[in-house]
Amino acid sequence: MNIEAEWMRGGTSKCWVFESGQFGDTETSPDALLPRLFGSPDHRQIDGVGGATSTTSKAMIVHRPADDDIDVEFTFAQVGIEEAAVDWGSNCGNCSAVVGLYAIEKGWVTPTSDITRIVTRNTNTGQIIIQRVSTPAGALPIVPQAEMPGVPFPGYRVGLGFQDPAGKTTGSLLPTGSAAETISAGGTRWTASLVDAGAPVVILRAEELGLDPERYDSWFAGVELQLETLEQIRRQAAVRMGLAATTSEAARAIPKVAIVAPPAQSDAGSDVSVMMLSMGKPHPALAITGSIALTLAARTPGTVLYDITEHNLRPTLRLRTPAGVIETWSEEKDGSLIIGVDRTARTIATTTIHLPETLDNTVDASLAGATR
Amino acid sequence: MNIEAEWMRGGTSKCWVFESGQFGDTETSPDALLPRLFGSPDHRQIDGVGGATSTTSKAMIVHRPADDDIDVEFTFAQVGIEEAAVDWGSNCGNCSAVVGLYAIEKGWVTPTSDITRIVTRNTNTGQIIIQRVSTPAGALPIVPQAEMPGVPFPGYRVGLGFQDPAGKTTGSLLPTGSAAETISAGGTRWTASLVDAGAPVVILRAEELGLDPERYDSWFAGVELQLETLEQIRRQAAVRMGLAATTSEAARAIPKVAIVAPPAQSDAGSDVSVMMLSMGKPHPALAITGSIALTLAARTPGTVLYDITEHNLRPTLRLRTPAGVIETWSEEKDGSLIIGVDRTARTIATTTIHLPETLDNTVDASLAGATR
Numbered sequence: 001m002n003i004e005a006e007w008m009r010g011g012t013s014k015c016w017v018f019e020s021g022q023f024g025d026t027e028t029s030p031d032a033l034l035p036r037l038f039g040s041p042d043h044r045q046i047d048g049v050g051g052a053t054s055t056t057s058k059a060m061i062v063h064r065p066a067d068d069d070i071d072v073e074f075t076f077a078q079v080g081i082e083e084a085a086v087d088w089g090s091n092c093g094n095c096s097a098v099v100g101l102y103a104i105e106k107g108w109v110t111p112t113s114d115i116t117r118i119v120t121r122n123t124n125t126g127q128i129i130i131q132r133v134s135t136p137a138g139a140l141p142i143v144p145q146a147e148m149p150g151v152p153f154p155g156y157r158v159g160l161g162f163q164d165p166a167g168k169t170t171g172s173l174l175p176t177g178s179a180a181e182t183i184s185a186g187g188t189r190w191t192a193s194l195v196d197a198g199a200p201v202v203i204l205r206a207e208e209l210g211l212d213p214e215r216y217d218s219w220f221a222g223v224e225l226q227l228e229t230l231e232q233i234r235r236q237a238a239v240r241m242g243l244a245a246t247t248s249e250a251a252r253a254i255p256k257v258a259i260v261a262p263p264a265q266s267d268a269g270s271d272v273s274v275m276m277l278s279m280g281k282p283h284p285a286l287a288i289t290g291s292i293a294l295t296l297a298a299r300t301p302g303t304v305l306y307d308i309t310e311h312n313l314r315p316t317l318r319l320r321t322p323a324g325v326i327e328t329w330s331e332e333k334d335g336s337l338i339i340g341v342d343r344t345a346r347t348i349a350t351t352t353i354h355l356p357e358t359l360d361n362t363v364d365a366s367l368a369g370a371t372r
Numbered sequence: 373m374n375i376e377a378e379w380m381r382g383g384t385s386k387c388w389v390f391e392s393g394q395f396g397d398t399e400t401s402p403d404a405l406l407p408r409l410f411g412s413p414d415h416r417q418i419d420g421v422g423g424a425t426s427t428t429s430k431a432m433i434v435h436r437p438a439d440d441d442i443d444v445e446f447t448f449a450q451v452g453i454e455e456a457a458v459d460w461g462s463n464c465g466n467c468s469a470v471v472g473l474y475a476i477e478k479g480w481v482t483p484t485s486d487i488t489r490i491v492t493r494n495t496n497t498g499q500i501i502i503q504r505v506s507t508p509a510g511a512l513p514i515v516p517q518a519e520m521p522g523v524p525f526p527g528y529r530v531g532l533g534f535q536d537p538a539g540k541t542t543g544s545l546l547p548t549g550s551a552a553e554t555i556s557a558g559g560t561r562w563t564a565s566l567v568d569a570g571a572p573v574v575i576l577r578a579e580e581l582g583l584d585p586e587r588y589d590s591w592f593a594g595v596e597l598q599l600e601t602l603e604q605i606r607r608q609a610a611v612r613m614g615l616a617a618t619t620s621e622a623a624r625a626i627p628k629v630a631i632v633a634p635p636a637q638s639d640a641g642s643d644v645s646v647m648m649l650s651m652g653k654p655h656p657a658l659a660i661t662g663s664i665a666l667t668l669a670a671r672t673p674g675t676v677l678y679d680i681t682e683h684n685l686r687p688t689l690r691l692r693t694p695a696g697v698i699e700t701w702s703e704e705k706d707g708s709l710i711i712g713v714d715r716t717a718r719t720i721a722t723t724t725i726h727l728p729e730t731l732d733n734t735v736d737a738s739l740a741g742a743t744r
Binding site: 007009012013014039041042044046047048049051052053055056142143144150151152153155346347348349350351352353354356 | 379381384385386411413414416418419420421423424425427428514515516522523524525527718719720721722723724725726728
């Protein structure tokens with residue numbers, strides 16, 4: 001069996017893009033087919049197209065829905081490496097950035113001006129993402145030239161606009177009804193903003209944790225010393241947001257924790273310093289979903305982030321992270337609020353993947369032993 | 373620019389196979405083109421086809437020579453990951469296994485019987501490798517079924533026969549003229565066989581190092597305690613083999629050291645227990661070149677390996693390594709000695725790789741700034 005796929009880079013991920021028509025009944029369902037195409041289960045994925053890391057074992061399944069309002073509908077698949085399984089539980093912001101470019105390259109959407117707008121819908125989350133791809137004079141440049149942090153080669157600029165991202169998990173932007181809560185943990189009272197946009201996030205003030213806004217490079221070490229208290233805060237926040245019934249039942253992955261402070265005086269290139277915690281540890285980067293939550297919090301009076309950014313509220317917000325500055329943008333249009341972030345994307349290769357085995361392991365007995 | 377390539381698994385490596393006609397002048401020389409296609413320099417190779425590990429950042433360049441005696445000539449390229457550079461210094465045994473299968477799949481060689489014989493020549497080393505691919509009833513089976521250690525999915529069985537591999541580095545199988553030398557190091561005298569076949573290897577007896585043949589699983593720890601003495605032996609061997617003028621000038625990578633013993637009495641599945649040292653450390657596996665050297669040593673009277681295997685010399689030799697048993701075979705034909713090892717290979721995908729940039733970074737100034 002041969003399967004057609006485009007191998008694309010979206011942001012800092014590599015993604016295999018399949019059209020949904022190639023998947024069908026049980027035997028060719030993506031749950032069965034994707035792990036085998038990727039070479040799973042195998043920690044090296046040596047017999048398949050997977051890259052043996054979480055950011056290179058990803059697939060996108062795309063199709064053109066009948067719905068006129070949506071140009072492309074897409075489903076993200078995190079393909080297991082050591083397990084022959086697919087996780088459909090979330091979207092990937094980086095891989096999302098390939099969808100608009102794919103639609104243009106395949107002729108599904110025809111560029112007509114300097115920016116081509118592609119309305120996409122992610123089926124994992126229900127999130128509508130309005131993508132804007134640079135098409136100067138109505139065409140993709142032959143040589144893409146847009147740069148982004150973490151990628152040493154240029155790609156096509158893709159703006160990802162998350163339409164009305166608030167409350168997708170809990171039903172509202174501020175699930176407790178308040179922009180700032182007081183949480184007691186480790187013998188101290190902490191100010192926390194509990195926000196649901198893109199993903200549920202608990203936002204804390206760096207100063208309360210004794211972290212110096214002027215010395216951002218000291219935060220890693222300072223955060224490491226307070227992980228236990230931070231985890232207590234996070235679990236209480238999970239309960240208040242309605243994500244868990246008790247603190248002991250709170251999930252490891254959500255909500256995430258973000259620690260924020262005004263930028264250092266020497267840092268003219270950002271509006272806020274951020275350190276994210278993911279799975280209990282300080283994280284060098286910022287997931288796209290996290291940047292959406294912080295951007296909406298920065299626009300919401302009363303949050304700990306609004307206090308930092310209100311004097312400087314512009315359509316763009318520049319978030320300092322250990323891995324570099326992430327810039328987000330906001331706009332209101334036709335009654336919707338769109339929060340966006342820019343990525344770059346590029347098609348690495350056009351491929352036909354060969355799948356010799358039948359998936360149910362039925363083999364022609366006459367071939368058995370036909371080896372040297 | 374578009375470049376056609378087959379993405380193939382050869383043994384436990386992934387290899388990108390290019391036909392040489394796609395490379396030409398300076399701008400399209402493989403030294404310039406391969407690193408960019410692979411996404412180098414970048415420790416993640418996120419914008420290219422490289423897999424960001426040494427076993428997944430490999431290329432083969434193949435062509436059909438005018439020479440009637442050779443079906444396919446191939447050049448191995450180890451593509452740098454953090455450096456935009458290509459190492460042409462050696463061949464890769466695993467990737468070699470894709471060449472015969474490629475020739476059959478492209479119709480360069482037509483199968484006529486149950487085994488198709490493809491004569492290949494590696495240009496990095498000058499080594500002729502006679503490949504035998506299983507083609508029952510004169511065709512590749514639709515479903516490949518051959519298994520090998522380290523690869524969880526089946527492939528096509530490929531036998532790699534190294535023709536007259538002795539002396540490719542030093543000029544002779546036994547560069548000192550003797551099958552066993554005595555080397556003094558660490559206050560003791562050691563028996564060593566210095567052999568050049570596939571690669572230069574120093575072979576030592578496990579018993580002399582106090583390693584118990586009946587307790588193979590204790591060797592790792594026992595070898596770790598004697599690394600300094602082993603390095604002294606290795607450096608003296610390098611001088612005696614003519615690979616270095618003085619012990620201090622001996623290279624890190626060659627010669628390699630192999631420690632051998634009769635198999636444990638409980639081990640009916642091997643003919644010899646082997647532990648290889650690579651770059652100063654015990655290695656869990658055995659490079660194909662190392663297995664060729666040991667096989668030729670086992671056939672050569674007077675070597676420390678001949679003493680172990682002479683009572684049991686068969687056309688095949690089973691080498692116990694921590695990663696599993698490697699089986700080699702030997703045959704004499706038309707005045708040549710062929711030492712072989714079996715691998716499996718498979719084509720993962722047929723691809724067109726997209727290279728948007730011009731390599732000299734000349735860009736159309738009218739496109740500058742054409743980003744969102």
